[in-house]
Amino acid sequence: MISVKNLLKIYKSGDDSVRAIDGVTIDVGEHEFFVLLGLSGSGKTTLLRCVAGLERPDGGDIAIGNSLVSSAERHFFLGPEERGLGMVFQSYAVWPHMTVYQNVAFPLVNGPRKHSATDVKKRVLNALELVQLGGLADRPAPFLSGGQQQRVALARALAVEPKVLLMDEPLSNLDARLREEVRDEIKNLSRKFGIAVLYVTHDQVEAMALADRVAVMSKGKVLQCAPPRHLYEVPSSREVCEFLGSTNLLDGVVSNGGKIETELGKIVCAVSDPKLKNVSVAIRPEEIQLSPSATGLENEFAAEVLSSTFLGELTVCDLLVNGKKLRFKTTQSAAPAQRFFVRLPADKLKLFARS
Numbered sequence: 001m002i003s004v005k006n007l008l009k010i011y012k013s014g015d016d017s018v019r020a021i022d023g024v025t026i027d028v029g030e031h032e033f034f035v036l037l038g039l040s041g042s043g044k045t046t047l048l049r050c051v052a053g054l055e056r057p058d059g060g061d062i063a064i065g066n067s068l069v070s071s072a073e074r075h076f077f078l079g080p081e082e083r084g085l086g087m088v089f090q091s092y093a094v095w096p097h098m099t100v101y102q103n104v105a106f107p108l109v110n111g112p113r114k115h116s117a118t119d120v121k122k123r124v125l126n127a128l129e130l131v132q133l134g135g136l137a138d139r140p141a142p143f144l145s146g147g148q149q150q151r152v153a154l155a156r157a158l159a160v161e162p163k164v165l166l167m168d169e170p171l172s173n174l175d176a177r178l179r180e181e182v183r184d185e186i187k188n189l190s191r192k193f194g195i196a197v198l199y200v201t202h203d204q205v206e207a208m209a210l211a212d213r214v215a216v217m218s219k220g221k222v223l224q225c226a227p228p229r230h231l232y233e234v235p236s237s238r239e240v241c242e243f244l245g246s247t248n249l250l251d252g253v254v255s256n257g258g259k260i261e262t263e264l265g266k267i268v269c270a271v272s273d274p275k276l277k278n279v280s281v282a283i284r285p286e287e288i289q290l291s292p293s294a295t296g297l298e299n300e301f302a303a304e305v306l307s308s309t310f311l312g313e314l315t316v317c318d319l320l321v322n323g324k325k326l327r328f329k330t331t332q333s334a335a336p337a338q339r340f341f342v343r344l345p346a347d348k349l350k351l352f353a354r355s
């Protein structure tokens with residue numbers, strides 16, 4: 001539905017230039033919820049604005065549906081209003097001189113497609129109901145909290161029932177409880193309408209909760225693009241591994257016979273790439289196994305609990321293992337100063353080249 005090929009966007013200021021988008025290729029399916037995830041400054045907003053037609057790329061092509069909307073090489077560029085997209089941005093652009101109802105109705109009344117008065121009313125009230133603003137239709141927009149204004153912006157984008165919805169951190173101005181509610185609402189709505197969504201966030205949990213696929217971005221490039229579970233379980237680099245969830249990293253050197261000398265001691269781990277020498281060994285906190293006494297199995301170490309935080313369904317601990325601090329998550333109880341044995345199962349370890 002959205003196809004981006006070899007996109008390049010350079011911002012120039014004086015003698016400096018930033019490659020905000022540095023050769024990005026992504027394809028978003030017809031009904032796909034596609035998330036761009038990355039730290040601030042990684043190029044997410046720029047990519048979204050290029051798709052929206054709010055920025056003119058310096059290289060590459062963008063197509064929406066089967067239509068080319070932008071091609072730098074062919075000097076072709078369609079403006080935002082010609083692309084038929086719904087958009088919700090971080091700074092809620094709600095018109096202050098209108099009521100909530102008028103704000104949501106605006107694109108229906110003024111857009112390229114004509115709607116009957118009854119249709120407009122039905123769509124607006126329906127969209128407001130969906131974002132839980134049903135009772136506030138007649139309120140002037142300035143008399144709303146920031147969170148409510150953002151929900152008006154969301155209702156306005158949904159009321160048009162676009163085939164493609166672009167969203168840039170639409171939840172960042174909402175408080176925590178509402179954020180989860182609106183997040184789930186966005187997911188349900190996108191499924192129900194069967195639309196393609198290109199969604200920007202720096203929040204890993206949000207990305208995993210919403211996405212069919214996530215593209216992890218850094219410095220204007222896509223590091224890896226995959227479904228959330230795949231990114232979490234098979235990250236292609238240390239950077240992606242660290243970005244998706246918490247992880248323990250051990251510096252190590254591959255020695256002969258497939259063993260790795262690490263900060264903890266020798267570890268057994270399948271080394272698939274014979275060129276690997278200096279490595280980072282990664283293991284997720286929930287993948288570390290605990291036993292009260294030594295089992296004699298490989299990759300087992302004595303551990304002491306430094307601190308523990310009870311979070312209801314699980315306890316998060318910092319362990320001291322051969323002088324190294326490891327993060328550990330368990331459903332069992334673990335109190336400070338408690339001693340036991342931990343095992344790093346070889347099949348759970350990930351290896352990355354370390355420079």
Ligand SMILES: Nc1ncnc2c1ncn2[C@@H]1O[C@H](COP(=O)(O)OP(=O)(O)O)[C@@H](O)[C@H]1O
Pocket residue numbers: 011012013018019020038039040041042043044045046047
């Ligand atoms: N209008 C602009 N002028 C100059 N540089 C910009 C502009 N917009 C973004 N940038 C730069 O482009 C890079 C990517 O920014 P952005 O797309 O906003 O990242 P993100 O949304 O991931 O935080 C950053 O280095 C940012 O400073």
Ligand SMILES: [Mg+2]
Pocket residue numbers: 044045046
């Ligand atoms: Mg941004």
